[in-house]
Amino acid sequence: MAISTLNFTLTDFKEAKWEHKTLEGQAPCYHSLMRSLQDLSKMKSEAGLKEQADALVLIAQVASMRLSPDKMNEPLQPLFIDYQNDNRAVAPEDFSKEELEFLESVLSVVTDPWLKARIADLLWISKKPKDPSFARKAIDAYVSHEIDISTWEFDVKHCYARALALCRQLKEWERFNKIKNKLLSNINSESNENFRIVVFIANFVHEQGIDKDDAESIAIVLKAIGDSCKASQNFSLARDCFAIAAKKFEQINSKTEWAGCLFEVGRCFQEEGELREESQNSIANSLYEQALQAYRRVPKALRSPYDVESQLNKVQQKMEETGLATLDEMALIKTPTHDISETVELSRKHVSGKEKPSEALRYFVGIFPGFKYEKMIKDAEHQMKNYLFSSLFGGTHFSNDGRVIARVPAASLANDDSSNNQKVIERNVLQNFGIESQVIIQGNILPSLNQILLEHSIERELLVSACYLSPIVPENRHELLGYALWLGFEYEFGNAIHLLSPQIEHIVRTSLKEAGAKTRRSDENGITNEIGLSSLLELTECKSVFGEDITFELKAIFSEALGFNLRNNVAHGLLDDNSACQISSVYAWWFTLKLVLKSI
Template sequence: MLERGRAVHSRALDLLAQSASMMLEASSINEPFKAYFQDFRAGRRSALPDDFAEEELIFFEDIVNEISEPLLKARLADLLWLLRKPKNPEHAKIAIDSYISQPIDDEAWLRGLNDCWERAARLCLQTRDFDRLEKIKARLFSAFCSECPRTKFMSLWLADLLDKLKIDNDFKEDIASSLGEKASDLKKNGDFHAARSYFELAAKKYRQCSDDNGWLESLVAIAQCFELEADSRSSGSNMVANSFYENAIQSYRKIPTKHREVYGVEERIRVIRDKIAVSGKASLEEMGFVSTPGIDISDMVEQSIEHVSGKQSAEEALMYFTGLFGGPEYEKHSESAKEILKKSFLSSLFGSSHMSSDGRVIAKTPAMNLRAGEDDPANQAALHRQVQQQFSIEIQIVVEGQIMPALRQLLMEHRFTKEIMVAACHYSPIVPQGRESMLGHALWLGFEYEFGLAIHLLCPQVEHIVRSQLKGIGAHTSNIDKEGIENENGLSSLMELPEALNLYGKDLVFEMKSVFTDSLGFNLRNEVAHGLLDDDSSLSIQSVYAWWMVLRLVMRSIMIGSPNRQ
């Protein structure tokens, strides 16, 4: 067109090419489009959404309804939904309809069709377009139920997408049983790799359905597949077989201790250890050298949405978002717990053990000493247990009734980029210098609903913030062992320092302990440090609240000020 002297047409085609060049990152809410290439050394990259000027977006808006090619139409409508202010839900609807206008096909699925369907579903969730979401659910589940002889993984991919989007509650039992049946057939046919993939997702779905038998049998089957594949590989390569035997043991160890006797797990582990010893020795000869409770919270939900909606900027909305809840009041919980203990006389006569999900005892509290006063250690322990229960109930209501509804509303109205969160950390007086980017990235992950990743980054950073602030007021935050070596104290020890109470006050100290270090509370710092959070627990109410709590502390510190950074 340019050679023909039609500069306007050339410019239009160039804009469309730029819009089409970006890669779709379907899992991201705020940054769904990535540059096709980036050359950091030369400072060059291909197009990104923020490159488009207002008049270019107006051009897209003028032509979007005239476009017949579904992928291009979806791309322009999606860009308009992402960038235009105020947001127009019609743009999202056009994008959704265009994304799902293509039939579900196994050959096209991994060439980008999967991202189209995922992005469409996420737009439905973001805009609360539940009618379209129901259609997406129905079509994905129908495709899951259909036979696809050309691709043995198609059912797995579809089930995985439904699970990732968390839109399969209506038929998760059917999905679990179907996955289990396909996995068993693959196992019988000797396709152990594919069988394991199906069993792994089946185990997850059975767990979501509270089907312990299906879950445990799937875990056992995964370990059996590793062992059977190791047996089949040993004739070709003992080195390869050895690695599969090790994986078999690790898989058996995922079965909770309390269930291992039923499935003969310990005996299987002993047998596999013998096989590892044999294959390990044989591997030496193969080696060669290489060069390399249900309550109605609807009013609370509506009030929370109203509280954060209609703000002029993302920064202003953040301030309102972090003002939803001021944190727990320890004295209020303590008084409530005392009343409950007085009314629950029988339960006070017995101690209690607190167990993790795999059957380990992680804490014990004694029975109340009815002959002693409130200061008795046993009575204090019982009171503390009840206070933690009260706190847990409050946080569940806060997360489900305030934080999550408000967060969904924020994402309907604004974009929250990493740059915004890093800037917030830069201006926050509680964030130590040199930690702004890391902490800002962790906080941004919450706006992507990646709370599991966020909490793994936040826990050590919270500990560093506390340590830095305590050092700033002269507290001793380390200990010296018998060898004269100085070691930094962990967050649990830091929060026990009297200076912590003076610095933060009773309510915040209680909140910090309950969220991060108390074994009767959420105990997230220690759960993260010891690698005990799985995918489900890292996306729990506790993780959502911990993320929001740190965001609240950062944003509030900007408003009220704090001592200079340490």
């Protein structure tokens, strides 16, 4: 898009008389900024005012970039990236020197804080040599937005996060402290009657790590709000309050209060389950499951004052009752043999129209029930016996970089139980797994993922919270695993798989240790080492811990040479930019998300 000479000037922009207009009911955000510029550009073009239209097109491209404050080096991302066609929307490096100079002139006259922050940030990132004054102007514009429940989730949160990041980068501590105090004042203000915005900001300042000196006061405020919301049966908001309060009490080492907040999270799940039980058994069952996991988070030494053991027994009984009643509410999605268009549409409908992101995710991980190992074996045996030509010859299998990764012998017609036949069957199982998983990705997972992202914004903290609640995620791993799962909702499957593979291995090792399996080996010198994932999955305890079907999928995805073999490919740096984002990574990401969410 860069051009050597511009056909427009600052005067053309001024004469266009642009205003940041939003649609009815829409809060100002970067989408409304881009749309208002595009709409006016179209009007000017139709009126024959080409210079004004072109000036507005350039500024609309500036507004189109996604703000990703967690990415310090690339905070302004293209609106879309089409990997298949090697195409993307505009990025900061696409703007020419002349275009940046024009934008600098626009910055001197623009008053809209959204556009002012975007242009100033782009100039700070792209103009050489770097001029800190642009970063300071961006900071001031970013934090000029009022903190309000209707706008916080629509880019304002990202604006404050980017402002804090810039302050840290420039060591602008005076500005940093002003932003911090402005945020904290919205938590502690007695006049703030909107509990939801208090929760949003409390979560934000916790993530940013700027509330350590105020942890106790924030915890007290949130606990009081949680009590009030619970009394009015606003259980979702109450849970959020108690969950964040628990983090703050843990931060200040107040164990009794911490345990109490963990218990209240469980009580909120249980009481809401009791309300939903008569009409919505499937939802009630899910709430009881989450109550069970929440109660288990309370340390055994601190359970007595809250009668946690009694509540655990009640919830388990409720789970059995609602579980049986849920069977009538379950639906089945069938995959056509060839044309998957019907499956694509059903998958979209399966996750569409859900009120909350968490509900959409529950449906998302239920889009495919998983591979059934016994059926896979029967299909592979049938394939070997009825399609003899492909089985009568041995085969050598190569990796993408030309290495021999497996050799499979020819089938034996004389002995159905021969070791050769078993290897052929195993080969067929893994090949079928690869083919069927591709159909599942294209027909089920990606369409439903796209639908969810059209309707919801999946925040990183939602995935981190899910990992925190999951009984299969070991301690001190919820932030890392939650971030890896969140990357999938950003379509960054390559980055996700490099984080997920070692974490899956740690989950398997930890689960097997808890079951009494020996996960270490000592050599002749007494040196003890942990055994790898491939060996862990071969332990006899594995099937009793994970079940036959999940054990098979873990092998097929992470450790089998004829499967996706992602653990070894990641560990040895064998995934390049293209292979890291293939079907295997997408399925591995979804499978891990399913394991975590199904466990809670």
